[in-house]
Amino acid sequence: MASLPSPFVLLCFLCLVSFSMAAPPRKPINVPFQRNYVPTWAFDHIKYFNGGNDIQLVLDKYTGTGFQSKGSYLFGHFSMQLKLPAGDSAGVVAAFYLSSQNSEHDEIDFEFLGNRSGQPPILQTNVFTGGKGDREQRIYLWFDPAKEFHFYSVLWNMYQIVFYVDDVPIRVFKNCKDLGVRFPFNQPMKIYSSLWNADDWATRGGLEKTDWSKAPFIASYRGFHVDGCEASVESKFCATQGMRWWDQKEFQDLDGYQYRRLRWVRSKYTIYNYCTDRTRYPTMPPECKRDRDV
Numbered sequence: 152m153a154s155l156p157s158p159f160v161l162l163c164f165l166c167l168v169s170f171s172m173a174a175p176p177r178k179p180i181n182v183p184f185q186r187n188y189v190p191t192w193a194f195d196h197i198k199y200f201n202g203g204n205d206i207q208l209v210l211d212k213y214t215g216t217g218f219q220s221k222g223s224y225l226f227g228h229f230s231m232q233l234k235l236p237a238g239d240s241a242g243v244v245a246a247f248y249l250s251s252q253n254s255e256h257d258e259i260d261f262e263f264l265g266n267r268s269g270q271p272p273i274l275q276t277n278v279f280t281g282g283k284g285d286r287e288q289r290i291y292l293w294f295d296p297a298k299e300f301h302f303y304s305v306l307w308n309m310y311q312i313v314f315y316v317d318d319v320p321i322r323v324f325k326n327c328k329d330l331g332v333r334f335p336f337n338q339p340m341k342i343y344s345s346l347w348n349a350d351d352w353a354t355r356g357g358l359e360k361t362d363w364s365k366a367p368f369i370a371s372y373r374g375f376h377v378d379g380c381e382a383s384v385e386s387k388f389c390a391t392q393g394m395r396w397w398d399q400k401e402f403q404d405l406d407g408y409q410y411r412r413l414r415w416v417r418s419k420y421t422i423y424n425y426c427t428d429r430t431r432y433p434t435m436p437p438e439c440k441r442d443r444d445v
């Protein structure tokens with residue numbers, strides 16, 4: 152009867168495999184700021200705690216501030232824990248984005264648009280390829296992003312760009328090269344974050360202005376995780392292309408469980424999706440064909 156356990160072993164192996172398929176990229180903790188980042192502007196408006204494990208960006212009526220990654224990357228997984236300014240933050244925008252910052256730039260954006268106390272902030276995402284953006288999607292979050300730290304991350308490989316909030320995929324931008332849409336693949340990007348006053352557009356389209364009596368506005372960050380293929384700004388490819396964990400099969404598409412979570416965000420929290428805006432786009436942008444299939 153020595154053969155008896157083998158079906159069980161096999162079954163258990165299968166269940167482990169399908170479990171790990173559903174796993175989003177891991178969430179490393181305690182990566183200090185200075186390992187991967189440097190301040191970009193208004194250095195005195197960044198405050199450091201616990202040896203740089205925690206930092207705060209400060210916006211007052213004189214200036215906001217920002218930081219950027221030391222390296223530039225072609226593909227990988229980039230995450231940050233973020234706690235947004237509490238209370239009245241109308242007009243205030245915090246952003247976490249990847250950008251190649253050249254003339255025909257590629258860019259992957261998370262933008263948090265503040266709101267009056269008790270009113271929901273908005274998370275706007277956008278993708279630029281070859282200098283072309285105008286692909287905004289907007290959602291409300293299912294928690295108060297000013298209350299606790301949450302993980303925000305980007306997974307970028309040859310097949311897709313996935314925006315995650317904690318473990319939930321909130322947006323997928325598929326490689327639609329076959330449909331004639333450019334996909335970021337040959338321009339290394341740096342990671343940026345900033346906090347600034349955008350009361351000309353951010354809250355209720357600019358109607359709500361920043362209340363400077365509530366300043367300073369503080370955004371807190373930790374977990375400055377970067378796991379990408381580091382490449383010089385001019386390089387056109389990643390030397391280890393296809394061989395890294397994010398290139399593997401399980402990250403080339405979302406699985407059923409992740410699609411269900413994405414659909415949950417779609418149905419319950421979406422405010423705006425450029426793909427369904429027929430006033431702005433009488434003909435649907437080609438990549439939206441795959442956005443709709445979600």
Ligand SMILES: *[C@@H]1O[C@H](CO)[C@@H](O)[C@H](O)[C@H]1NC(C)=O
Pocket residue numbers: 264265266267270271272273353354355356
């Ligand atoms: C702010 O609150 C208003 C009223 O609830 C809402 O219409 C708006 O979408 C919220 N967010 C932003 C960023 O304007």
